[in-house]
Amino acid sequence: MQIIRFAELKAEPWRNGGGVTREIARQGAADGGWDWRVSIADVAKAGDFSAFPGMERVLTVVEGELLLLTVDGAEQPLEKYRPFRFDGGAATVAKLPTGDIRDLNVITRTAAFKGYTSIIELSKKRAHPVFEGQLAVLLQGQATVRDSGTEPLELGRYDAVVGSDADSPEVLGRGFLAVVSLDPVTAGN
Template sequence: MDIIRYADLKAAPWANGGGVTRQLAAGLGTAVTLGSGAKGDAWDWRISIAEVAKAGPFSPLPGIDRVLTIIDGDLVALTVDGVEHALEKYRTFKFSGDSDTSASLPTGALMDLNVMTRRGAFKGYATILELSKKRPHPVFAGQFAVLLQGQATAAPAADAAADDGGSEPGAPVTLGRYDAVVGSEAAPEISGRGFLAVLSIDPAGD
């Protein structure tokens, strides 16, 4: 079971001084990088968390589809091709990296979770859900689950231990805020109280 610890990620400052970005994972073809990659690495999909300190325009990303979710802070006013969208916390929003996009921060600095996919190669999805202690949430292959708020643990699924010849799953691992659990065929399970972002990266042909 792979866990990406937010505290271990490197902060990459923006060229315009408006914030920093931490990469959780990225992929190029079938190759996957967990955690921070080298600056300037090529990718077909990328998951990151940004700290946004100043209002301003977004850098253009031709050929990239984006899903943005505010995860800390109250509100962002996102203007996409002249149309303003007021995005509250935990509301996912899809838009094109080709669009002329800018953001204003009416309630101050914030953090956002970003899923970016190269059009024609991959598709990205984001869902925000509430965790339960009684009904663990599985994380399947091609998914990443990010703890946004609350307390939670991750553990290998019970049937994974049986498949490996064991009798019990491994001990649960405590997650910190913004830690990410990497999905797999064994489908590790997350339980607790709080909110979870489940991000899916699917090949475009699926």
């Protein structure tokens, strides 16, 4: 079972100085770039988003009230825990009408992967499994994770659990969990 501790992730400043990103995980690509990346960003100032041509983004506000995104001229309000999908190469500008926010970013190479983010309310009675091709990020509350061969381990806020089909980790607790699914794109899809 693999847990990625948020407290151990290095904050990388953005090129435009508007915030920082902490990369949770990525999968490399043949061209030296990546096919997908999952990260948490702190947005402290309004401004342009970096363009990722050939990529698709799913952005979810996980802390703060509201993010106003203008994507290719169309304004889109993003409220907490409501994932929003958009073209990574689109001209994107952010406004912070209610102050700083933190977001969960899933970016996938369009021809290689499709990313999904689901927000799950945890239960103390029924564990939520995390399967192969998924990451589960504790957004709020208290939770433990275990697989069949281990004692439960405490999760901190924004800690991530890497999924597995062989011995699926299970998250149990109270609060909210983001489940990120990264599905390979096959010919014909």
